[in-house]
Amino acid sequence: MAQQAQEKYEDSYLYKIRHSAAHVMAQAVLEIFPDGKPTIGPPVENGFYYDFDLPRNLTPEDLEQIEKRMRQIVQGKHDFKKTVISAEEAKKIFVDQPYKLELIEGLEKGGLDEYGNPLNEKPEISIYQQDTFTDVCRGPHVANTKEIKPDAFKLMSVAGAYWRGDENNKQLQRLYGTAWENKKQLEEYLHQLEEAKKRDHRKLGKELEIFTFDEEVGPGLPLWLPNGGIVIEELERLAKETEEQAGYLRVKTPSVTKEDLLLRSGHLPYYAESMYPPMELEGVKYYAKPMNCPMHHKIFGSKGRSYRDLPIRLAEYGLCYRYEKSGELFGLMRVRSMQMNDAHIYVAEDQFEKEFLGVTDLYLKYFSLFGIEKYVMRFSKHGKSGLGKKYVDNERLWIKTEEMVRRAMINGNIPFVEVEDEAAFYGPKIDVQIWSAIGREFTLATNQVDFAQPARFDLKFTNRDGHDEMPLCIHRAPLSTHERMIGFLLEHYAGAFPVWLSPEQARVISITDEQNEYAESIARELRANGIRASADVSSQRMNAKIRNAQVMKIPYMIVVGKNEMEAGQVSLRVRDGSQQNGFALGEFIAKAKDRISRRTAEL
RNA sequence: GCCGACGUAGCUCAAUCGGCAGAGCGCCCGCCUUGUAAGCGGGCGGUUACGAGUUCGAUUCUCGUCGUCGGCUCCA
CATH class of the missing domain: 3.40.50.800 (Anticodon-binding domain)
Structure with missing residues (x-):
């Protein structure tokens, strides 16, 4: 949660403590499982983890034993010794450690870091040793294990995690721990976790009778109770008033659609696996709609449009269905039925910047209304290797639209960070990351450029010269979905709504x-x-x-x-x-x- | 979907070694007539998630299914 301001986490003492605690944990684990294969173990927010490939699954009893052994190790007052070595030497040391060899090769050849991401320059290879344990590691660490206080760390949980984050790779066992400078800090953190539980939207939603889930209805399908119904009505009223003033037009579209529409939009090939399977009627396949845009495109295309009509802003609180994988569901934050504060804005190219910033303005207005102070605008761009797979195969338009977004954000004087390889399949986007009061991070608002679908739907307007021209489309959802927004608001206000x-x-x-x-x-x-x-x-x-x-x-x-x-x-x-x-x-x-x-x- | 943990009354939880399933709150009935965060008494409420198995006997042990949670992966 709260890191000391200014100082970068990587440079902090806490970072070294956690990094070192991870090594101590690895030593303890490998003493119990001499055949276990260690992989990587970095510090993370509030703690650290280490991923292992072990002969059997860890039990809660194992965690206790490991934690006990860690206390003994740190009290042994062992120095952390760094040695810079050549790749050849490293390979000899870790000859029976396949994951370590892969890491060393990554460092040696491609300049890949421990997560498999490219590095700018070829790094030096170093090892760190404490007591009987040696690890390839760039550090930094504390000087001696005695700096890890035996009463200032705790093992938290064990979870599965894929090697290098790829679900096609082997699943490893990830052991999470938390570590602090002293006992008091640890206790404060544990207390904070307890407090956070009280604000959990799932707990508050039940207590305040906002929503419920029922096994018989199905996972990820919330039932809104009367109190939740009121909150929904109020949010819709807010959106309606705001959008009316901003020149939006309200539309309504059905919940199911023929396969053809989704083939044309291009969604089906990309997202079939995360959609409800089709139902067949009179030999035709129908799908529960996973998003509203194709239908809005149809409305745009339902009559001839003039440049004088643009921008056209079609808004709908549309109910969409997505087949989120069972393990991905999470309270109201990730559900299978969702009501989106959706709208599609059709603009001529020279209107783009003004409209795009208009949407960003909307977010900021809403943020101030809800007292959201901490947020980050993430400008998500395509990744070259995903062209034709994750992304529409038109590099020229990607570069062009990304530049348009960048220019708009700069001209609008809105701070943002650029993120590679996180765009939608049809264009670059701005996602707004925010943090709930219990420090859970998630994405609420989104603002996306679409250059692909207007072409697929053959959308056009007559320009000033009497020629057909294709509009750009901006997808936007400043209030996210009712589900996610209300989940967030519950945590944010601790249930005490304005x-x-x-x-x-x-x-x-x-x-x-x-x-x-x-x-x-x-x-x-x-x-x-x-x-x-x-x-x-x-x-x-x-x-x-x-x-x-x-x-x-x-x-x-x-x-x-x-x-x-x-x-x-x-x-x-x-x-x-x-x-x-x-x-x-x-x-x-x-x-x-x-x-x-x-x-x-x-x- | 994957790894792990968990699932007892509407809610929050208890139940020793495998031996009659309990409490508080809520709900219903009655008493009390009250001054800024819980007045008192009684009653109703259970296929211990579901389905198999082991056993004289299963909430308890084993397997499967479903669901929830912690992560991983994913999020148009």
């Missing part, structure tokens, strides 16, 4: 039965004013009613007892625990309506 998004905005609480009718009448008046409210007239004590409302994170509690009823007033308790007595109802209504209409996080 008033406008709260499923229940106010709960009226009567102190005794005498006030039940008064409470009901207040709730009715609130609802008449567009505030989502209910009255709790159950037989519970006031304290219990308040607790229930707090647990559901309802922003406003209107408490009414004898005094309030006689004075025709209310007592306001806010979710943050503050309270104000002798409130006129009209005053509260004005306050709530103000918060709602401004969509502010303020209570």
